[in-house]
Amino acid sequence: MRENTTRPPVLPVAPTGGRLRPLGLDEVRITGGFWARRRHTNATATLGHCRDWMERVGWTGNFRAAAEGRIHRDRRGREFADSEIYKLLEAMAWEAGSGGAATTLDAESAMLTEAVASAQEPDGYLNTAFGRPGQQPRYSDLEWGHELYCHGHLIQAGVAQARARGEGELTKIARRAADHICATFGRGGIEGVCGHPGIETALVELARLTGEQRYLDQAALFVDRRGHQALADIEFGRAYYQDDVPVRDATVLRGHAVRALYLAAGAVDVAVETGDDALLAAVVRQWEAAVARRTYLTGGMGSHHRDESFGDDFVLPPDRAYSETCAAVASVMLSWRLLLATGEPRFADLAERTLFNVVATSPSADGRAFFYANTLHRRTRGAVPAADADSPRAESSLRAPWFAVSCCPTNVARTLAQLPAYLATVDDHGVQLHQYADAEIATSLAGGQGVALRVRTDYPSGGTVAVRVVRSPDRPWTLSLRVPEWAAGATASLVGPDGTRSAVPPGTAEVTRVFRPGDEVRLELPVTPRWVVADPRVDAVRGTVAVQRGPLVYCAESVDLPDGREVDAVRVDPSAEPEDGPGDAGGTVVVAGEIGATPERSDDAAWPYEPLDRPTARAADRTGIVLVPYHSWANRGPSTMRVWLPTAEPRTTEP
């Protein structure tokens, strides 16, 4: 843990203002349970998997080809391939930073950094797709070129290295790149923005690292320029890259989901550093509208495959959910920034839902295959993708080892690597716990007095979170625990060190006292499975119900049905409560319902629409139907799956 050091904490996001102060990867350690297992797989399998794939498909080689003057001939991958190397470098840095002692990751990172360094041009510009003889000129295609986007990920990687290991070569490369961008796009320079946001958060973080105002100014300039038709109109419309309305005037997140969320995160960073409350309020308003009308039960965002965009309000078809993994990563980035700025638990609520049901869903159990899109309803059994070929398609089927557009694997990797930093914060009053995992926390309160906590829980399988005080100053302070929104309608309890038990509603539960080492505060959350229904305006799920247990969304998967039946034959009876199923608590859930035979093509009517009064014969015995956590589906071979389950009555025909 973090002790006797003068180096600043290893922080993914380090605002100088806002309500809460985040803790570094050297202050919080996840020691067991759901996320520890995933972080172990990420460190031991996913990072190497990404490194090897990018070497193999030639994306790493692009940097060497650029240095050797043959890139115009030999370049591999899409225009944004460089950014995947940077995201992997960022993930390696956070992973190393949460470990402490030097690891082989540092050596691998150094080798990749050397390749990257070789391709940087004297003025700091670094992109293997533009600007060299035989290539398109620099910044000649701001709409689609992704040059600033790639520079943004480079800078994020440089910041991560500095925070985790102190300033090194990668940080110097990032500074040179940032200086080039300020010189090129600053006042008096190109009046443009990038078709894909991302540079904004990066520049603010570099300003936080270095204290250099000009990086913050440039980020603010990019945020302010957008929405004034800075980019060309395109088939998808300017809303696709949020260039339709200025950030501070927009009322909802729209267009390409990842772009919208990265931009919003950058706007929050700018707002916090510049004290721009109006800008912060605008982003909060957009977040509220998107969460209330444009978000799937899983926390996933984006319902259009065509342009990877948010749909209109309440257009949330489960079987056409795009819910891109990268949009979930971006949503967690945004919610975390809003939590730090405002201290409001609703932002941690969405982050939790998104982490457990989208971010945790993307990687396979072995960490070597990924979902790009995360559908909520799979109607056909997908074919197993070739283990040695990348997938040209981002469609939801089985996880694929790699994609032609492979933004998601490295994005999951860097998110899991920095995850411990999302668990807790401190403020003048004490310590706040936002996400629950078996963990050790050691930091200092305002005034520098040390505090250490030991969190014991098997959340989300179990609902009990026990927080034991290991070290505490000899003065009163407040321990705050988030009571998740999903606990609404059930009773959560807080048990204080003195054994007093009190019911706590969703929001924040607090204990203020002079804590002694050994004191324990226990939060008991009602993680019994329960039915969930959607707002009637979500037309696509009318007449269906879903099951949630704690923060986990459940689904029916065909591999758990008898006789090779498919999920579309399932009808459930919501008048009976769902119950924990066989196996470990928090594993399966069982609901009452029917499993009809899946009709064959030969059973079809010639035309699937008929007069209302025509009788429809369908009968099946009542039985128990096993559901599994959504994040765990598609790890047992090709299957069909659905989250929203039709109720036993096939149709609503009577008012």
Add this chain to the structure above:
Amino acid sequence: MRENTTRPPVLPVAPTGGRLRPLGLDEVRITGGFWARRRHTNATATLGHCRDWMERVGWTGNFRAAAEGRIHRDRRGREFADSEIYKLLEAMAWEAGSGGAATTLDAESAMLTEAVASAQEPDGYLNTAFGRPGQQPRYSDLEWGHELYCHGHLIQAGVAQARARGEGELTKIARRAADHICATFGRGGIEGVCGHPGIETALVELARLTGEQRYLDQAALFVDRRGHQALADIEFGRAYYQDDVPVRDATVLRGHAVRALYLAAGAVDVAVETGDDALLAAVVRQWEAAVARRTYLTGGMGSHHRDESFGDDFVLPPDRAYSETCAAVASVMLSWRLLLATGEPRFADLAERTLFNVVATSPSADGRAFFYANTLHRRTRGAVPAADADSPRAESSLRAPWFAVSCCPTNVARTLAQLPAYLATVDDHGVQLHQYADAEIATSLAGGQGVALRVRTDYPSGGTVAVRVVRSPDRPWTLSLRVPEWAAGATASLVGPDGTRSAVPPGTAEVTRVFRPGDEVRLELPVTPRWVVADPRVDAVRGTVAVQRGPLVYCAESVDLPDGREVDAVRVDPSAEPEDGPGDAGGTVVVAGEIGATPERSDDAAWPYEPLDRPTARAADRTGIVLVPYHSWANRGPSTMRVWLPTAEPRTTEP
């Protein structure tokens, strides 16, 4: 009408085999009613609108630019822009051919033909996007280049001119183009196919016109080559252009809907001309599966915006329906060919549904704006598109005067121009009526004896179709009338010349006798409005009902709701039968239901999903809700609209 002429009838499709013989545009005339109005608008507004737009956006100019050697510099429009001129020429030919006497259309056609002729190369190749200095080489991009597709529409136009006016310059151009294609893609030539089918139907029709076997052989070759990975794999997969499975092995229509349907139509043409019953059976099987599982209530096909493709079975979201107008045109082409080949009324049933609910929906009342996609649920009021600017987007909102990809307007134009040919056929036993309109029919039965019929009806407003015999041979023959599938569950009656009335089920009703001039057969169809429900596997419309009246699908449109309310606030009571509304019969329909207030953003819950047991307050007074024919929507300014209406109970929570 057609008399004392030796020229063959003006036939859009002229198979030499199959069950039924089609009638030409000179044998059937639509004299009044629904389609007469639309054909008048097409002839007097749409044809000129398309001609003027293509002159203005430079697509016509491309031919002159090619002839003058400046096309590499000056070309305008997408790679397939040439085909729009050809489709307009085809439409003009059918329109002229159904008129009889020479019109200004002939002069306009001659001018366009002159421009086209100037761009044809000595070997017959004709495409303004490829092959000239400074352009990509010919056939260097079969996946996306559309060169064979464009040649196909050129050939169709040449055939139309020959049938309508006798062989002229355009026919000669088409023959030269076809000869070039046979020389280039025949055995021993390029082993390729076009990414976009269309050449197949064209070559078969040219073979039928000229009797030249080689055109038929080339079409058969294109049909047989497809499905053997003749084209590259792409992001959408080879199913996008039906190159995943050979035509005769495929079990369902899939991929890009227009491509799938054009190819299927070409396969039917080849099967009929070569007596290939196995190929015909394969297409029938694919049609059956697509109609049973992948077709909207309107007859529209294609639910994916991303790749304009059919979705998986039963993925038919109303609010994301793509239902491209061109797919409807292609579906009518396919169904017509299958009807001629088999004589089965089910193919005329789908054609009717598609004509009234998609083809008739695309053009605005004035014939100068069009839907490209035809959604079944519009949630937001669209902005009025600029009358003088084309739309870069194919999204469903208000109709637009033109599109960057403007395949639909000219496709609607050529379909309406040839519509009379879809009304009736003859065979050895007599005359068959397939589509109902106020019309005059004069042809000859097998043996050459003349027969003439006068059809009087205000269908689809009214259900009575009166067929009066004007001329008849002095021997028994059979008059067959289609009883539409939509009449199922109600009673249709046939009244013979002797006044005998008999109930007739959906399918075919027949009267066989020695008809005398003045004899009348009356078909009485039950066009009272009725509720329709969907197969429960169409998840997206669970808990909703729709209204159909005769072949017309109805919808709720916000302009008919009080207090500026939106359609998503409508709940209907299907226990009460829908009734004809105010205004002309067959205009509006009224259903019982509630119109709640449309919630404001401020009324939203923070999160649109909630525990099942949480009460949801929603109450509104029962009232009458006016519905209008779906084809007529969006002619009264920006509005919201929906076809599938939720029942008054907002949720199904009890089994």
